[in-house]
Amino acid sequence: MNTIPTHVALIMDGNGRWGKKRGLTRSEGHYAGTKAMEEIIDASTEQGVKILTLYAFSTENWKRPKDEVNYLMSLPIKFFNQKLPEFMRRNIKILISGDIEGLPKKTKKAVEKAMEKTRNNTGLIVNFALNYSSRSEILQAIYRILIDAKKNEISMDDLNEETFEKYLYTRGLPDPDIVIRTGGEKRVSNFLMWQSSESRLCFVDELFPDFSKELYIKAIKDQADDAITWEECAG
Numbered sequence: 631m632n633t634i635p636t637h638v639a640l641i642m643d644g645n646g647r648w649g650k651k652r653g654l655t656r657s658e659g660h661y662a663g664t665k666a667m668e669e670i671i672d673a674s675t676e677q678g679v680k681i682l683t684l685y686a687f688s689t690e691n692w693k694r695p696k697d698e699v700n701y702l703m704s705l706p707i708k709f710f711n712q713k714l715p716e717f718m719r720r721n722i723k724i725l726i727s728g729d730i731e732g733l734p735k736k737t738k739k740a741v742e743k744a745m746e747k748t749r750n751n752t753g754l755i756v757n758f759a760l761n762y763s764s765r766s767e768i769l770q771a772i773y774r775i776l777i778d779a780k781k782n783e784i785s786m787d788d789l790n791e792e793t794f795e796k797y798l799y800t801r802g803l804p805d806p807d808i809v810i811r812t813g814g815e816k817r818v819s820n821f822l823m824w825q826s827s828e829s830r831l832c833f834v835d836e837l838f839p840d841f842s843k844e845l846y847i848k849a850i851k852d853q854a855d856d857a858i859t860w861e862e863c864a865g
């Protein structure tokens with residue numbers, strides 16, 4: 631039996647606390663988180679995961695101090711600038727789930743370029759949830775359905791789960807098999823609420839920068855083991 635999940639979703643929590651614990655800034659924690667994220671991307675290709683969705687910035691995160699928000703918005707620019715050639719070599723496809731229009735101009739440009747460049751790649755899909763909120767995602771879906779209904783492009787009879795999913799940011803992707811959250815908190819935090827209705831939930835105590843490749847592999851392998859409970863999955 632293949633024990634590797636097709637779609638892994640990850641809430642990368644604990645960067646700020648990790649920085650503080652070391653007398654560093656929260657942004658330095660996010661930098662360390664980006665390094666951990668690179669390891670998780672590597673592990674996902676090695677293990678044969680097909681889709682990795684990473685919660686990189688929620689709509690709630692705009693409320694953080696300006697410096698931190700600016701830093702978080704600069705990360706995709708530096709990251710894609712540096713990593714795109716490698717992603718092309720490794721056949722990795724980048725997707726974004728979230729309100730791209732609400733991003734600063736340079737960040738928007740960087741993520742659009744990453745999506746465009748990797749569009750035809752057929753390997754691991756790395757789907758960044760950026761400026762993402764599950765409630766906003768559902769609302770914008772309803773809004774666009776109403777617009778299409780006005781144009782007679784969809785009718786009430788057509789509306790079902792399958793058609794609804796076509797209006798979500800994650801259109802075309804299968805639901806996650808497992809949602810992992812690092813950093814010790816046992817909450818969903820407005821992440822993939824529609825898509826994770828059948829997903830296994832896995833809460834890990836390690837702060838995200840300490841979430842090693844080994845812990846990640848253990849979590850995704852254990853998810854197929856029906857004998858354990860979700861609380862024990864990375865145990």
Ligand code: FPP
Pocket residue numbers: 642643644645646647648656660663664667685686687688691702705706709710758813838
């Ligand atoms: C939550 O930790 C984490 C974030 C808000 C950002 C996560 C982003 C990355 C790991 C890198 C993203 C990189 C790219 C290229 C998109 P927190 O700061 O809320 O942790 P805390 O609970 O300790 O405060």
